[in-house]
Amino acid sequence: MAPVLEIGFGDGSGFRAEAQGVGVGGDGEGRDFEEFLVPVFPPTRAGRGAVGARHLCGGTIFPWERNETPCVCLRAGEPFPNFMGHVKLHIPGPVEVSEKTFRAFCRPMMGHRGQGFKDLYARIQPQLQQLLATRQLVYISTSSAWGVMEGAIRNLVAKKVLNCMCGAFSDKWLEVSKRCGKDAEALQVPWGSPIRAAAIDQKLATGQFDALTIIHNETSTGVMSPLDEVAALKKKYPHVLFIVDSVSSMTAVPLRFDELGIDVLLAGTQKAFALPPGASVFVCSPAALARAATMKDRGYYFDFVEFQKNAEQSMTPSTPSIGHVNALESKLEDIFAEGLEARYARHRRTNQMTRDWAARHGFTLFPEPGFESITLTCVNNGAKAGGRVVDVVKLQKMVKDGGFLIDGGYGKIKGTTFRVSNMGDETEASMGQLLAVMDEAMKKLQ
Numbered sequence: 001m002a003p004v005l006e007i008g009f010g011d012g013s014g015f016r017a018e019a020q021g022v023g024v025g026g027d028g029e030g031r032d033f034e035e036f037l038v039p040v041f042p043p044t045r046a047g048r049g050a051v052g053a054r055h056l057c058g059g060t061i062f063p064w065e066r067n068e069t070p071c072v073c074l075r076a077g078e079p080f081p082n083f084m085g086h087v088k089l090h091i092p093g094p095v096e097v098s099e100k101t102f103r104a105f106c107r108p109m110m111g112h113r114g115q116g117f118k119d120l121y122a123r124i125q126p127q128l129q130q131l132l133a134t135r136q137l138v139y140i141s142t143s144s145a146w147g148v149m150e151g152a153i154r155n156l157v158a159k160k161v162l163n164c165m166c167g168a169f170s171d172k173w174l175e176v177s178k179r180c181g182k183d184a185e186a187l188q189v190p191w192g193s194p195i196r197a198a199a200i201d202q203k204l205a206t207g208q209f210d211a212l213t214i215i216h217n218e219t220s221t222g223v224m225s226p227l228d229e230v231a232a233l234k235k236k237y238p239h240v241l242f243i244v245d246s247v248s249s250m251t252a253v254p255l256r257f258d259e260l261g262i263d264v265l266l267a268g269t270q271k272a273f274a275l276p277p278g279a280s281v282f283v284c285s286p287a288a289l290a291r292a293a294t295m296k297d298r299g300y301y302f303d304f305v306e307f308q309k310n311a312e313q314s315m316t317p318s319t320p321s322i323g324h325v326n327a328l329e330s331k332l333e334d335i336f337a338e339g340l341e342a343r344y345a346r347h348r349r350t351n352q353m354t355r356d357w358a359a360r361h362g363f364t365l366f367p368e369p370g371f372e373s374i375t376l377t378c379v380n381n382g383a384k385a386g387g388r389v390v391d392v393v394k395l396q397k398m399v400k401d402g403g404f405l406i407d408g409g410y411g412k413i414k415g416t417t418f419r420v421s422n423m424g425d426e427t428e429a430s431m432g433q434l435l436a437v438m439d440e441a442m443k444k445l446q
């Protein structure tokens with residue numbers, strides 16, 4: 001009997017299709033198949049079905065271009081996954097996580113003080129150092145990025161911190177600094193603008209500050225600030241510790257920690273790493289560690305000195321999410337198999353596809369020209385003058401019906417912008433599938 005594929009869309013709708021063609025084996029319940037094709041019916045919603053099925057099961061769609069019945073090609077030996085309710089994420093984090101990564105995440109547990117874990121940490125350490133171009137030890141924290149962001153304030157701000165603010169996440173860092181009881185001052189630029197070195201220089205020249213925070217890629221506005229330009233200020237202000245959030249840029253753009261001369265570089269795992277949320281990767285300069293050692297109220301869980309001491313033994317200060325470390329190993333394997341330069345170039349190309357889509361549909365972008373992120377696109381939808389405006393909620397709904405989640409804007413620019421992520425594992429082919437669904441949605445919005 002031919003196996004039956006059930007496809008659902010999470011909204012109660014769906015259909016059944018018989019697998020055809022094939023070299024098939026299997027028990028009819030989704031196990032032990034050879035590769036086979038599943039035509040996606042009914043034809044009235046064939047496009048949607050094919051796209052949905054592709055993202056629900058990881059197969060390859062064809063023939064897509066020739067207007068024939070789309071088919072999904074399922075891989076050999078894969079059990080049918082749960083097709084219900086999985087909408088592929090194109091929000092700017094968390095992003096889609098590959099099956100390979102999930103498998104690594106689900107490896108059996110081990111003791112975090114045992115040799116198995118130490119070996120794992122020691123195996124990935126050189127790759128993490130290569131990724132961030134540093135000789136410093138790279139730490140893994142089982143917390144989302146805010147844990148390390150708050151930790152950096154508690155470990156490093158003795159006198160006063162300058163919080164460079166250009167969007168929702170960088171703005172919040174000022175509030176976090178204050179809640180940590182620190183003297184903190186804002187360097188605020190309008191949302192959509194980048195943080196420039198000249199503005200920082202003016203503030204630091206007052207001599208009031210011993211630390212600053214900056215977000216490299218402000219995910220809320222889709223702005224990438226010029227990190228090289230800002231980091232160059234370190235030469236003029238060596239005693240000021242530069243804390244850099246690269247949450248939505250790490251692994252997608254070159255970040256050469258030692259050359260930049262900055263003091264902390266951190267990222268969460270659910271963005272361009274394409275790992276599940278819940279862990280962070282970060283690195284500290286010797287100056288940052290020296291400052292941390294003098295700070296009396298730096299706490300324990302995010303004590304940078306503890307991270308260093310433990311990393312020297314290939315361990316973390318407390319029990320880590322071992323699944324994340326396994327998944328990170330798997331992802332680093334992918335990253336280095338692809339090659340860093342190829343990965344950066346892929347992100348530039350897939351981002352350009354989204355920008356081109358926006359331009360083709362008459363939209364402008366929210367970021368100031370020249371400072372657009374390459375991991376996500378923040379489309380202007382009325383937040384700024386110029387360009388087209390659509391009903392974002394309707395657009396999101398139609399795109400979601402096609403199997404993808406895009407973001408409807410963040411904070412005070414919710415609805416007047418929308419965001420599409422290309423970070424992580426996305427390729428030209430996968431972005432093409434998303435943008436085709438977005439094209440269809442735009443036709444209906446006209």
Ligand SMILES: Cc1ncc(COP(=O)(O)O)c(C=O)c1O
Pocket residue numbers: 093144145146147169215217218219220245246247248268277
């Ligand atoms: C640039 C940036 N920094 C910090 C954060 C906070 O990360 P988390 O909520 O994972 O702690 C985010 C989350 O989206 C972000 O985009």
